[in-house]
Amino acid sequence: MSLFDLPEGLVAERDRVDRSALLLRAVVPGAAHFALGRRRRGAHLLGYALLMILVLTLRGGAVREAMASRDPGDWLAAAFVILSLLGAVAFSVWDAARIVSDRGRTRSRSPLRIALRRFSENGLAVLAVYVIVGLYLLAILAPLLAPYDPTVIENALETRYLAPSWLHPFGTDEFGRDLFSRALYGARVSLSVGLLAVVVAITLGTVYGAVAGYFGGWLDGVLMRVVDVIIAFPTFFLMLMLVGVFEAGIVFLVLILGFTSWTGTARFIRGEILSLKEREYIEGARAIGLPSHLIIIRHLIPAALAPVLVSAALMVGGMVAAEAGLSFLGIGIRPPTPSWGNMLSAGQDALLVAWWIAFFPGCLLALTILSFNLLADGLRDALDPKTLTRKHL
Amino acid sequence: MILYIVKRLVLSVPLLVGIATATFFVLHLAPGDPMDMYLEPRFQREMDPEVIEAIRTRFGLDEPIPVRYGKWIRNLATGDLGTSFRYRRPVADLMWERVPYTLQLTVLALLFDALFGISLGILAAVKQYTKLDKVVTLGSLVVYSVPGFWLALMLVLVFSVELGWFPTSQTRSLDYELLSFWGQVADRLWHLVLPVFVLSVASAAGTARYMRNKLLDVLSEEYVLAARARGLRERVVILKHALRNALIPIITIYGMALPFLLGGAVLIENVFAWPGMGTLAVEAVRGRDYPVILATTMLSAVLVVVGNLMADITYAAVDPRVSYEGKVKA
Numbered sequence: 001m002s003l004f005d006l007p008e009g010l011v012a013e014r015d016r017v018d019r020s021a022l023l024l025r026a027v028v029p030g031a032a033h034f035a036l037g038r039r040r041r042g043a044h045l046l047g048y049a050l051l052m053i054l055v056l057t058l059r060g061g062a063v064r065e066a067m068a069s070r071d072p073g074d075w076l077a078a079a080f081v082i083l084s085l086l087g088a089v090a091f092s093v094w095d096a097a098r099i100v101s102d103r104g105r106t107r108s109r110s111p112l113r114i115a116l117r118r119f120s121e122n123g124l125a126v127l128a129v130y131v132i133v134g135l136y137l138l139a140i141l142a143p144l145l146a147p148y149d150p151t152v153i154e155n156a157l158e159t160r161y162l163a164p165s166w167l168h169p170f171g172t173d174e175f176g177r178d179l180f181s182r183a184l185y186g187a188r189v190s191l192s193v194g195l196l197a198v199v200v201a202i203t204l205g206t207v208y209g210a211v212a213g214y215f216g217g218w219l220d221g222v223l224m225r226v227v228d229v230i231i232a233f234p235t236f237f238l239m240l241m242l243v244g245v246f247e248a249g250i251v252f253l254v255l256i257l258g259f260t261s262w263t264g265t266a267r268f269i270r271g272e273i274l275s276l277k278e279r280e281y282i283e284g285a286r287a288i289g290l291p292s293h294l295i296i297i298r299h300l301i302p303a304a305l306a307p308v309l310v311s312a313a314l315m316v317g318g319m320v321a322a323e324a325g326l327s328f329l330g331i332g333i334r335p336p337t338p339s340w341g342n343m344l345s346a347g348q349d350a351l352l353v354a355w356w357i358a359f360f361p362g363c364l365l366a367l368t369i370l371s372f373n374l375l376a377d378g379l380r381d382a383l384d385p386k387t388l389t390r391k392h393l
Numbered sequence: 394m395i396l397y398i399v400k401r402l403v404l405s406v407p408l409l410v411g412i413a414t415a416t417f418f419v420l421h422l423a424p425g426d427p428m429d430m431y432l433e434p435r436f437q438r439e440m441d442p443e444v445i446e447a448i449r450t451r452f453g454l455d456e457p458i459p460v461r462y463g464k465w466i467r468n469l470a471t472g473d474l475g476t477s478f479r480y481r482r483p484v485a486d487l488m489w490e491r492v493p494y495t496l497q498l499t500v501l502a503l504l505f506d507a508l509f510g511i512s513l514g515i516l517a518a519v520k521q522y523t524k525l526d527k528v529v530t531l532g533s534l535v536v537y538s539v540p541g542f543w544l545a546l547m548l549v550l551v552f553s554v555e556l557g558w559f560p561t562s563q564t565r566s567l568d569y570e571l572l573s574f575w576g577q578v579a580d581r582l583w584h585l586v587l588p589v590f591v592l593s594v595a596s597a598a599g600t601a602r603y604m605r606n607k608l609l610d611v612l613s614e615e616y617v618l619a620a621r622a623r624g625l626r627e628r629v630v631i632l633k634h635a636l637r638n639a640l641i642p643i644i645t646i647y648g649m650a651l652p653f654l655l656g657g658a659v660l661i662e663n664v665f666a667w668p669g670m671g672t673l674a675v676e677a678v679r680g681r682d683y684p685v686i687l688a689t690t691m692l693s694a695v696l697v698v699v700g701n702l703m704a705d706i707t708y709a710a711v712d713p714r715v716s717y718e719g720k721v722k723a
Contacts, residue, residue: 124531229411232697233690234652236659236675241416241686244678245423321540325660328542329675348546348664355550362543368536377534 028086031187032096045092051137052085055144062144073188074143081141082291095254115306118382128371135368139187146181153177157244161354171356173346183361186338191253191368193339194320200258201319204314205265205303210296213273224270235260239322244331253332257319265308274302306383310376314357315370324365340365398706405698408689410466412694416687417465421458452478468690475684484688487673492655494564495662495669497585499654502592503647510597511643514604519631521609530605533598545591552587559587562666579607581679588665592658600643608639641712648704652696656689 011379026032029049033042056063066078120126159176162168172177212223242248242256276282277300286297320340326332327341328348336341339359347358449455453464468475474484517529553561560566566580611617612635620630650657659671666672670689677685 034695130510225408225411228408230417231407234656234693234697236657237690237693240659240674240678241421241690244675245420245425245681247687311681317538324540325542327661330673331678343591344543344546351546351550352554356553358546358550360542362540362547365543366539369540371534373534373538 007138019097022100023093023097024092026096027089029092032092033099036096036099038099041095045088045347049085052081053086055081056085059144061267066143068141070282071143074337077141077143081144116381117381119378122378122381124374125381128378129372131371132369132375135187135364135371137189138184142181142184142188146178146182148178150177150182150338152183161350163354164356170356170360173343173354174350177356179343179360182338182343183340183364184344185370186361187364189250189333189337189339190320190323190341193250193257193323193333194368195314196254197257197261197319197323198312198315200254201262201315202235202265202308205262206269206301206308209266209269210264210273210301213270214277214292214296216274216298220270221372224267227266229265230260233260236322236325239326240329240331248332250333250337253323253326257322260328261319265311268311269301269304269308272307273300276300276303309382310383313372313376313379317369317376320365320368320372330367394706394709398702401702405702408698409691409694411464412464413469413687413691416690416694417462418458419687420683421461421549428669442636462585465687474688474691477677477682477685479680479682479685484684487685488670488692491668491670491673494667495655495658495671497581498588498592498658498667498669499660501570501585501589502596502658503650503654505589505593506596506600507647509593510600511593511604513597513601515608515631515636517601517605518608518612526605529601533601536598537595537602539595541591541595542664544594544662545587545661550586560584562664564667588661590659592661601647603646604639604643607642608635611639614638616678641708644711645704645708648707651700651703652693656693657665708711 010257021036022032025035028046030042030045030047033039033045063081066074069075076127113281131136138361153175155176157176160174162172162176164171168178168180170183173182208223212220237339238260238277239256242260243253246256246257273296277336282295282299297300322331323339324341324344325333327339330342330345333339333342335346343361344358344365347354347361394707403572446455449466453461458568465475468633474488477484477487480487513529513533514561517526549559549561552558560583564581564584565577566572566584569577569580572580601712608631616634617630617635620634621627625634655670656674658669660666661674662669662671673685674689676682677689
């Protein structure tokens with residue numbers, strides 16, 4: 001111990017003061033992270049908080065209105081802004097505390113951390129994530145951001161078919177409705193249908209494939225014959241028939257899209273499980289008497305999940321496209337509820353008089369699908385052990 | 394080999410019966426009544442119930458569902474697809490009229506897809522990490538992500554509405570009958586340009602990406618290294634040694650393209666008012682034309698089954714490592 005070192009009690013005291021000052025600072029989201037040298041995370045936290053504060057100040061009236069509204073969609077948007085802002089503050093403090101207490105320790109490189117790191121080096125994929133998050137934020141906050149009501153028709157003769165301008169950034173449609181507002185609300189329908197349908201498909205496919213692969217025997221035979229029958233339908237045809245004949249609403253549309261698209265996942269998971277279940281660690285789990293469902297859920301499915309994640313990202317793009325296609329044919333989401341697909345359908349009818357009706361929803365659609373495809377590409381590269389280099393370990 | 398094909402075909406019969414049964418019952422479980430499309434419900438209320446009964450009997454809607462199912466399956470087995478509610482004509486005739494129009498689009502689209510997709514993929518793989526490769530990989534991803542029917546609308550907007558180079562829709566001009574033979578051929582081709590372009594561009598983008606990845610996989614194999622070590626020219630190494638093996642999975646994909654030939658253009662046909670199978674199917678779904686819905690679904694299911702069989706056979710034919718029992722020899 002040299003002369004200039006503080007005595008032990010004082011070191012602890014200094015760290016305590018240091019720590020509480022830092023955590024106090026962390027109440028401003030990201031501020032403590034900057035002080036700790038975690039610039040990237042700090043910038044994300046600060047940026048997100050500023051964005052929400054911007055919404056609150058610029059659209060304060062809309063937020064108050066939405067909170068008083070009876071529509072759960074409006075209410076959700078207002079609650080989301082406020083709760084996520086509080087969440088950002090809470091996370092900032094919690095995360096700063098975690099970083100301070102972790103200081104000096106070496107962090108283990110878990111497979112997940114390695115994959116995240118490799119993913120973050122892929123500029124296009126990261127950009128795609130920003131775009132996707134941005135689109136979903138626009139969808140959630142639609143009631144706060146939309147300048148007009150998306151379905152109310154007033155004074156259609158004066159406001160119909162207006163070309164894009166500052167008042168109507170995407171122009172107006174044949175009923176004089178503001179297309180920017182409709183596109184925002186349409187994002188809610190299109191993006192949630194896409195995401196939820198994939199959740200349905202992946203869950204169903206994973207459980208189904210895992211059960212077939214794990215138990216094998218006659219059960220596997222029966223389950224896989226069912227898959228053969230479903231795979232033998234061209235998917236879009238099947239969706240067309242089911243959605244059209246049942247005149248599906250949004251919930252039913254999600255279920256139909258999900259129930260027609262799970263077979264690929266089921267086949268894949270079954271194949272993975274067939275090879276995984278012969279490994280020693282599964283035998284060990286069985287030997288200590290772990291029940292089958294726990295072996296499947298805790299040990300087999302997680303081991304097979306990474307490639308499923310990639311195909312899930314690809315599927316979201318496909319589902320968004322499928323919904324748009326069905327609605328375009330007048331079979332999916334029915335007007336007046338806006339979805340990007342049925343806006344395109346209206347745009348086709350008015351193509352000769354108003355190009356903007358079909359143009360903007362299509363751009364959003366293409367941007368969404370492209371982003372999910374880039375995300376899937378990035379995930380595939382990040383999870384591929386063949387391209388793993390030393391520097392990531 | 395023939396034994397294998399026969400075995401697969403025999404095995405696919407119960408599969409198709411399963412599909413037929415599932416389709417039939419799902420369709421008849423759906424709410425709504427085809428009668429409502431034939432006659433609006435408010436008119437039905439005013440009409441003589443006996444007349445309505447007579448119409449129901451004529452379309453076979455008066456019988457219980459299991460009986461209808463039995464009849465339908467029996468007719469299907471003899472090749473009788475029933476009569477369309479909407480057109481009041483045999484479904485087989487309707488489909489026979491529509492099929493050539495769809496085939497014009499899809500066959501041409503597949504040809505262009507193979508031509509441009511495969512060559513761009515090879516080019517990108519050979520020039521890996523160059524600017525060309527980056528343009529092809531990123532460009533194909535962008536093109537692949539744009540919904541075809543929206544691209545079709547935008548092309549119509551630019552090339553038909555603004556520039557007037559191509560027709561906006563339909564398969565032929567109004568004065569088609571007055572044209573000479575070659576004039577008629579040119580007119581048909583002129584109407585085919587936009588729909589075929591839209592159909593082929595997205596699938597060519599997919600093919601290019603797939604081809605590039607497969608060729609790169611093969612190029613890292615040891616026999617390619619060996620070929621290079623023997624001093625063969627790069628051109629020979631790629632075209633003779635690597636490409637042959639990289640093409641195997643591509644060929645399989647084209648084997649499975651069979652259902653695409655009839656059902657792959659639903660949205661594009663709709664944009665261009667093209668009287669093909671896709672439009673027929675959409676009209677049938679909208680109008681609850683049960684016999685047509687059942688027939689189109691069955692046809693596409695048959696095509697999927699046959700397409701998969703064809704893919705397996707071509708796979709075995711081009712890759713000597715695969716035996717007809719479907720097992721890969723070591």
